[in-house]
Amino acid sequence: MLARVSSTPSFKRLPRAVREQQMLDAAVKVFSRRGFHAASMDEIAEDAGISKPMVYAYLGTKEELFIACLHREAARMMLTIAGAADPDLPADQRLWRGLRAFFGFVGAHRDGWAVLYRQARGSPPFATELAAMRARLVEVVAGMFDHALRARGREIAATELEVVAYALVGAGESLADWLADHPEAEPERTATRMMNVAWLGAAQLLDGVTWRPPADD
Amino acid sequence: MLARVSSTPSFKRLPRAVREQQMLDAAVKVFSRRGFHAASMDEIAEDAGISKPMVYAYLGTKEELFIACLHREAARMMLTIAGAADPDLPADQRLWRGLRAFFGFVGAHRDGWAVLYRQARGSPPFATELAAMRARLVEVVAGMFDHALRARGREIAATELEVVAYALVGAGESLADWLADHPEAEPERTATRMMNVAWLGAAQLLDGVTWRPPADD
Structure with a gap:
């Protein structure tokens, strides 16, 4: 019984x-x-x-239910990223862990979040929701950057922080799309590639400098 | 008469x-x-x-006419970028001129291309057209990167080139969106900001290194 x-x-x-x-x-x-x-x-x-x-x-309604799905999945993603990017870590490791968590989430939700995200992007009422979520992610990234600058005794204008964050979020979004389309690609390797572009920059990449995850990671 | x-x-x-x-x-x-x-x-x-x-x-039809508009505007944009990014220039100046041409185009077409682009992104049949255009832009950027690597006697796998190009195109797209939303922002300054992220990378930005256009530019 x-x-x-x-x-x-x-x-x-x-x-x-x-x-x-x-x-x-x-x-x-x-x-x-x-x-x-x-x-x-x-x-x-x-x-x-x-x-x-x-x-x-x-x-x-079905529309409200879809938005509730977006909100829950986005909140889970943000929690995963924020949980990984411990503010006490050096800036490169913080960015690396945040990126690894982000691409890990996208890779693990290729059939869920990635699909919802693309559907939402293609429809005006949901696209507005996504824009609001992206704005929050931009704020988080700008905050991480600001924190790292202050730790170095430096400061830059809020607009500059925002622009850097938009560029990084746009690059991340584009690579998340790429990852969703390439089932054979590894999320962790995608995070390393993004570190190479975002942390080192094209100049160093062209000169053969590469960024690698810390050995103990 | x-x-x-x-x-x-x-x-x-x-x-x-x-x-x-x-x-x-x-x-x-x-x-x-x-x-x-x-x-x-x-x-x-x-x-x-x-x-x-x-x-x-x-x-x-109206749909075909809209696609014809997208094609013409995208072709103009690609011509503007390709015309500016002379392959004989050093890589940083080539990227800089390409970015300046790109943001210049977006800034000059805030009421045309930027609006069409956003409308297209929000509707499935047009979004497919945009994805094809983005794929061509990724190819152009990957080609520029490959050219610069070969000039240094180096080579990287096609997938790595593609990933770097996706990241740069995504960052550019995100900043173009930002520029379209900020009528007070200058396209040339936006291009400089993007150089700082894409060419120098976050590590150097945090250390106060900045990229500036050549004095004679």
């Missing part, structure tokens, strides 16, 4: 937060498999093992 | 190529002012001083 009870968990006893995560898991799966337009709320509800009216009651 | 003739040019005598350019000029103006969906073929025809059936006969 116990075995039976645990394999068919009581629907009513699940806390709201857990149920919402189940719906979001199902929604991410269905949206990335079918695309936003072809995805049906029936399939999402069925996959989550929840009635369709319950999905609507918890997370709203 | 002569004055009258020249101020009302004979419609029939214009060569097809000239007439097509007039239609494209009108289409770029209307698409960027109204957006793809709200733009009407009537307004484009009227602005070009040509009948609507003639616009359809020459350039096809």
Whole structure:
């Protein structure tokens, strides 16, 4: 009897937060498999093992559900990056760990986040959400840069920080796209390549200088 | 009489190529002012001083016309960049001139290309066209990098070249977006900022090393 009870968990006893995560898991799966337009709320509800009216009651329309998926996945990505890029590390290792976490996340979510991200980029209401997420990521990167500058007793204007951060985020986004298109590519190696461009710069690359992860990493 | 003739040019005598350019000029103006969906073929025809059936006969449906606009503007941009980045220049000056031409183009076309580009990015059929254009730009940048490496008697794998080029194109695209949103920002200064990130790299920036255009430029 116990075995039976645990394999068919009581629907009513699940806390709201857990149920919402189940719906979001199902929604991410269905949206990335079918695309936003072809995805049906029936399939999402069925996959989550929840009635369709319950999905609507918890997370709203299909559009709202898609935005909730974007928010959750983006929040997970930001947490992964922020958790990896410990502010006490030297700037290069902080950038390296942040990049490794970022490309690691993209590589591990090629069928989830990467697909949602591309769908969102192609549709105006979602593109606005993405722009807001990108702006937050730019702020985080600018903050990391500012922190490293202050540690060196230096400061640069906020606009300059913002521009550097936009360039780095744009480069990262472009390589994340490349990684999503190349299933054979390794996320960690992609992070190293990005370090070579972003940390060393083209001048040093052309002269054969290369950046390598610390040996103990 | 002569004055009258020249101020009302004979419609029939214009060569097809000239007439097509007039239609494209009108289409770029209307698409960027109204957006793809709200733009009407009537307004484009009227602005070009040509009948609507003639616009359809020459350039096809509204969608085909939009793609023709994208192609022409992208080709102009590529020509501007390629013309500026003389292969006989040292690599840093070549990159600098290419970037200055790129941001100069974006800055001068804030109301045309920048708007079309963003509209296209937001809609799946056009996004595919843009991806193809971006792939060509990546090839050009990878080619510049390869050329500079060979001049130093070095070589790197095609994948590595591609990755560096994707990172640089992504950084450039992100800053072009930033420039389009900041009407007060100077294109040339944006190109210098990008040189500081892409040529010198974050490590040197943090140490206060800065890249400046050559004095005679």
